[in-house]
Amino acid sequence: MAELSLPAAQRHFLAEAFRDTLHWGAYMTDLLTEVNSKSNTLDLSDKTIHRDVVVLVEQLQAVGAADPLVIVIGTKAAKAFKEHEPVLAAALGLTSVRWVAVPHYSAANGRVHGNSPDNYRRLVLEALKDAGIPLGPRIVRSREPDPMAHLRQARFESSSRSALRAPQ
Numbered sequence: 001m002a003e004l005s006l007p008a009a010q011r012h013f014l015a016e017a018f019r020d021t022l023h024w025g026a027y028m029t030d031l032l033t034e035v036n037s038k039s040n041t042l043d044l045s046d047k048t049i050h051r052d053v054v055v056l057v058e059q060l061q062a063v064g065a066a067d068p069l070v071i072v073i074g075t076k077a078a079k080a081f082k083e084h085e086p087v088l089a090a091a092l093g094l095t096s097v098r099w100v101a102v103p104h105y106s107a108a109n110g111r112v113h114g115n116s117p118d119n120y121r122r123l124v125l126e127a128l129k130d131a132g133i134p135l136g137p138r139i140v141r142s143r144e145p146d147p148m149a150h151l152r153q154a155r156f157e158s159s160s161r162s163a164l165r166a167p168q
Contacts, residue, residue, distance in 0.1 A: 013105035074104035100131040
């Protein structure tokens with residue numbers, strides 16, 4: 001997916017597609033560690049897949065995703081994911097991985113979404129709904145109280161008072 005290499009005009013498609021759903025702000029990563037815009041030249045050998053599954057499992061464990069929902073973006077990625085999903089499931093200790101494919105957001109896929117963020121959002125939400133994936137509303141979690149906040153505030157007030165004091 002290599003988000004940093006996307007043209008600016010397309011970056012917002014994903015954000016708009018998931019805005020105000022449970023999936024807004026979800027962890028996003030590439031399935032493969034190789035960044036390559038020419039997907040037909042990717043190395044999909046068993047050795048590479050197993051290496052990259054290890055990386056993906058480490059990432060999922062780091063974010064505490066014991067039973068992740070994987071939203072696969074694009075037809076080629078979905079085909080590769082479907083073929084290798086059992087490898088990921090086994091590595092996670094699951095029977096299968098919950099996943100759903102959605103269209104790719106690129107301008108090259110404009111024939112599907114008409115290069116419209118609204119159309120892209122509709123297609124993504126339909127795919128999620130058809131797969132039985134809950135959409136929302138988005139849950140906004142409040143931050144945990146900061147046990148040190150009162151100390152920082154007292155230090156700030158003290159330094160503010162001393163900065164305002166007239167020189168002696």
